[in-house]
Amino acid sequence: MSTKKLFELAKTIRSKNAGTDKITFDIIFREKENYELVKKSGVINKALICQIYGLEEKDIADFVEFDPGYAIKFTIYRKKPSGSPGETDIFGCQQYPPLLDIEIPIG
Amino acid sequence: MKKELNFLCPNGHLGFAPTKEGSFYIGVKEKPDYILCDSGSDDIGPTPLGADICTSLKSTQIHDLELMFVESRKLGIPMIIGSAGDTGTNRQVDSYVEIIKDLAKKHNVSKFKLGYFYSEVDKQYLLTKMQNGETLEGLDGRHDLTLEELEKTDRIVAVAGVHPYIKLLDMGADVIIGGRSSDCAVFAAPAIQQGFSEDLSYYLGKVLECASFCAEPYGGKESVMGTISETDVKVKAMHPDQMCTIASVAGHAMYERSNPFFEYVAGGMLDMSNCNYEQYDKKTCRITGPKFIPIEGKVKVKLEGAGKVGERFIGMAGIRDPYSIKNVDKMIEWAKTQVEEKFGKEGYQLYYIVYGKNGVMGDLEPIKEIKSHELCIVVQGIAPTKEMAEEVTMIGTRQLFYARLPEVKGTAGSVSFILDEVIQTTPAYMWTLDHTVSVDDPMELFEVNMIEVE
Numbered sequence: 001m002s003t004k005k006l007f008e009l010a011k012t013i014r015s016k017n018a019g020t021d022k023i024t025f026d027i028i029f030r031e032k033e034n035y036e037l038v039k040k041s042g043v044i045n046k047a048l049i050c051q052i053y054g055l056e057e058k059d060i061a062d063f064v065e066f067d068p069g070y071a072i073k074f075t076i077y078r079k080k081p082s083g084s085p086g087e088t089d090i091f092g093c094q095q096y097p098p099l100l101d102i103e104i105p106i107g
Numbered sequence: 108m109k110k111e112l113n114f115l116c117p118n119g120h121l122g123f124a125p126t127k128e129g130s131f132y133i134g135v136k137e138k139p140d141y142i143l144c145d146s147g148s149d150d151i152g153p154t155p156l157g158a159d160i161c162t163s164l165k166s167t168q169i170h171d172l173e174l175m176f177v178e179s180r181k182l183g184i185p186m187i188i189g190s191a192g193d194t195g196t197n198r199q200v201d202s203y204v205e206i207i208k209d210l211a212k213k214h215n216v217s218k219f220k221l222g223y224f225y226s227e228v229d230k231q232y233l234l235t236k237m238q239n240g241e242t243l244e245g246l247d248g249r250h251d252l253t254l255e256e257l258e259k260t261d262r263i264v265a266v267a268g269v270h271p272y273i274k275l276l277d278m279g280a281d282v283i284i285g286g287r288s289s290d291c292a293v294f295a296a297p298a299i300q301q302g303f304s305e306d307l308s309y310y311l312g313k314v315l316e317c318a319s320f321c322a323e324p325y326g327g328k329e330s331v332m333g334t335i336s337e338t339d340v341k342v343k344a345m346h347p348d349q350m351c352t353i354a355s356v357a358g359h360a361m362y363e364r365s366n367p368f369f370e371y372v373a374g375g376m377l378d379m380s381n382c383n384y385e386q387y388d389k390k391t392c393r394i395t396g397p398k399f400i401p402i403e404g405k406v407k408v409k410l411e412g413a414g415k416v417g418e419r420f421i422g423m424a425g426i427r428d429p430y431s432i433k434n435v436d437k438m439i440e441w442a443k444t445q446v447e448e449k450f451g452k453e454g455y456q457l458y459y460i461v462y463g464k465n466g467v468m469g470d471l472e473p474i475k476e477i478k479s480h481e482l483c484i485v486v487q488g489i490a491p492t493k494e495m496a497e498e499v500t501m502i503g504t505r506q507l508f509y510a511r512l513p514e515v516k517g518t519a520g521s522v523s524f525i526l527d528e529v530i531q532t533t534p535a536y537m538w539t540l541d542h543t544v545s546v547d548d549p550m551e552l553f554e555v556n557m558i559e560v561e
Contacts, residue, residue: 017150019247019365024361024365028354030354069360073361077247081537083152083153087469095471098473
């Protein structure tokens with residue numbers, strides 16, 4: 001079975017603060033077909049997120065498939081609130097790159 | 108009651124980066140009924156709230172306020188600003204009120220009512236509530252507030268809903284400067300005050316709050332126009348090359364929030380699960396179906412609070428030797444022990460952020476092996492006094508230079524410096540409050556004021 005990388009299928013892959021204690025990730029598709037393909041593949045799920053970011057399932061606050069926006073969205077709790085001493089990304093906007101290379105089977 | 112109202116929003120965070128004037132003046136020509144936007148964010152970390160400073164430049168704040176003030180007075184329509192000066196503290200509200208007064212003088216504008224309200228919450232007020240057995244519930248996975256956490260807090264703002272805005276509009280305000288508020292309340296309040304449904308009014312606020320972030324192609328700080336009627340909300344991009352599409356508007360619902368279907372404000376929750384999006388014309392998206400669910404019982408108001416951790420300095424060092432790169436953890440260990448020799452293990456904080464290893468993602472970084480040919484180490488030292496923070500950071504940085512690695516070839520110095528000094532920053536703060544307080548009347552947290560500018 002051949003695969004494509006997530007960045008080849010999605011229009012936008014981003015991360016950003018959701019309040020002071022969480023970071024939210026959006027994977028947004030331009031075409032419904034690509035959205036359905038990725039959604040139906042089931043590859044992007046809580047277990048994969050935990051594996052990539054070294055988290056436990058309780059660290060994931062939300063996981064949503066958002067049909068009106070052709071988007072898959074998940075949110076994680078920060079280990080420390082944004083901007084705390086030693087914290088490295090106040091806006092939370094550089095936490096998405098490990099998602100770019102996720103392999104999605106395309107049949 | 109008018110059949111429709113038009114809301115011109117020029118900026119998603121007034122003052123943070125300048126409003127683009129072209130699309131703003133296009134919007135003004137379309138005869139809005141209100142010009143309004145939000146000026147705050149908790150994205151900027153705890154320091155601005157704790158230290159009561161702005162991350163925005165005053166010159167940019169004046170620029171953006173001047174555009175809105177001059178045009179709203181020309182049209183004779185209300186101008187509304189929420190979360191003044193990034194944080195919406197009392198000091199920032201006062202600063203914006205002064206800017207408006209100065210602009211009135213500069214442009215010879217007179218005889219208007221300037222309303223404003225404060226959002227800061229006195230620690231004693233919360234302490235009394237807690238001592239009376241009331242619970243301040245934690246949000247986002249936080250536990251309920253403890254007395255110790257309250258004690259560590261230096262400044263608290265309550266996040267206003269529509270209530271103080273409606274009050275000031277009822278009092279006849281022409282210009283409103285708001286303290287900390289929910290972004291969407293700034294827009295929802297005038298719509299509700301004019302008799303439109305809460306369902307559509309809160310959605311209107313939700314979609315307009317970040318200005319052109321709900322349009323495509325991407326381009327910040329451009330104006331958008333929202334229109335509310337009895338049956339729908341429409342949102343239109345004002346920039347000639349931008350459009351509000353189904354994808355851009357639906358996509359915006361998920362921006363910066365953990366769940367794209369629900370938005371919580373003081374007084375209830377906006378449910379967007381059954382929103383229907385249609386392309387109304389090339390530049391305009393039409394939305395129907397949002398639902399506002401008022402809270403049962405007491406209104407819960409969100410509190411944001413920041414507390415000082417200590418004085419802070421930063422040092423920087425570079426590494427190029429591949430052997431040193433491989434052993435960077437040992438170099439850091441050496442520097443830490445040198446700080447410990449002077450100050451012991453407690454009473455200060457010392458962090459090493461290693462760019463080229465995991466400086467951006469920290470523990471979330473899945474790549475464990477260093478692949479860079481050079482590293483940058485940022486040393487962050489925090490301590491109760493400026494002198495101690497400086498010394499902690501200085502030892503912690505300079506001792507990287509003297510790190511003892513057994514097989515290193517370069518024995519003249521183990522790191523490079525762009526500055527042989529450490530730099531003082533604004534003190535370090537932490538978000539200590541992300542909680543709610545229950546109130547019988549939300550107005551008890553927000554003191555409103557009105558002045559006549561002669």
